[in-house]
Amino acid sequence: AQSVTQPDIHITVSEGASLELRCNYSYGATPYLFWYVQSPGQGLQLLLKYFSGDTLVQGIKGFEAEFKRSQSSFNLRKPSVHWSDAAEYFCAAKNYGGSQGNLIFGKGTKLSVKP
Amino acid sequence: GAGVSQSPRYKVAKRGQDVALRCDPISGHVSLFWYQQALGQGPEFLTYFQNEAQLDKSGLPSDRFFAERPEGSVSTLKIQRTQQEDSAVYLCASSLGWQGNSPLHFGNGTRLTVT
Numbered sequence: 001a002q003s004v005t006q007p008d009i010h011i012t013v014s015e016g017a018s019l020e021l022r023c024n025y026s027y028g029a030t031p032y033l034f035w036y037v038q039s040p041g042q043g044l045q046l047l048l049k050y051f052s053g054d055t056l057v058q059g060i061k062g063f064e065a066e067f068k069r070s071q072s073s074f075n076l077r078k079p080s081v082h083w084s085d086a087a088e089y090f091c092a093a094k095n096y097g098g099s100q101g102n103l104i105f106g107k108g109t110k111l112s113v114k115p
Numbered sequence: 116g117a118g119v120s121q122s123p124r125y126k127v128a129k130r131g132q133d134v135a136l137r138c139d140p141i142s143g144h145v146s147l148f149w150y151q152q153a154l155g156q157g158p159e160f161l162t163y164f165q166n167e168a169q170l171d172k173s174g175l176p177s178d179r180f181f182a183e184r185p186e187g188s189v190s191t192l193k194i195q196r197t198q199q200e201d202s203a204v205y206l207c208a209s210s211l212g213w214q215g216n217s218p219l220h221f222g223n224g225t226r227l228t229v230t
Contacts, residue, residue, distance in 0.1 A: 004157075032216055043119070043206060043221035044158070051216050090157050102148070102171060103219060105157035 006106035021076040023091030031093040119222035140209030150206040
């Protein structure tokens with residue numbers, strides 16, 4: 001069955017430190033891949049997406065993600081975390097091509113930022 | 116407004132009551148999705164519309180859940196005879212196209228609490 005796994009439930013980093021959030025997917029073929037951020041009481045905001053081509057994708061708010069086919073991974077990174085980045089982050093995947101299938105989400109990683 | 120609008124923002128229902136949750140997608144968006152997000156979990160797919168046609172309802176948890184989008188714009192998710200396990204945030208999302216790579220835009224959700 002198709003699935004998205006985020007191994008880390010909760011991560012705490014110091015402000016200014018680097019960040020990497022892990023995401024692994026299990027699909028028959030490479031899916032479309034997304035990272036969303038959700039602040040408390042808010043909907044999900046798209047940070048970045050990967051469809052094909054360059055495996056390093058840039059997103060909003062200084063985030064980037066790298067697609068690694070060999071590892072079935074799409075990890076999210078940020079060189080220097082700001083206190084405002086504290087939120088929950090969701091990796092998601094959708095079947096490639098054809099009509100729109102449903103988006104499958106991981107369970108999320110909650111990011112806390114220490115001053 | 117420019118974004119996806121959901122109402123009400125919060126809903127408290129007594130067990131057994133019927134509820135109706137409304138979603139106003141971004142104008143012109145063809146696709147509309149409903150997701151259910153339980154506390155501490157990632158969103159889970161409920162149903163998908165392309166214009167007024169409900170193309171996928173495989174995620175609806177029971178026949179107490181019903182969604183419609185009669186004119187291909189506003190959508191309503193109805194839950195009959197609510198149960199405590201229905202307590203969750205219900206997220207609506209829309210996208211401009213029907214292709215798999217068309218990104219989703221999410222509303223802020225309706226938090227349903229069944230007492």
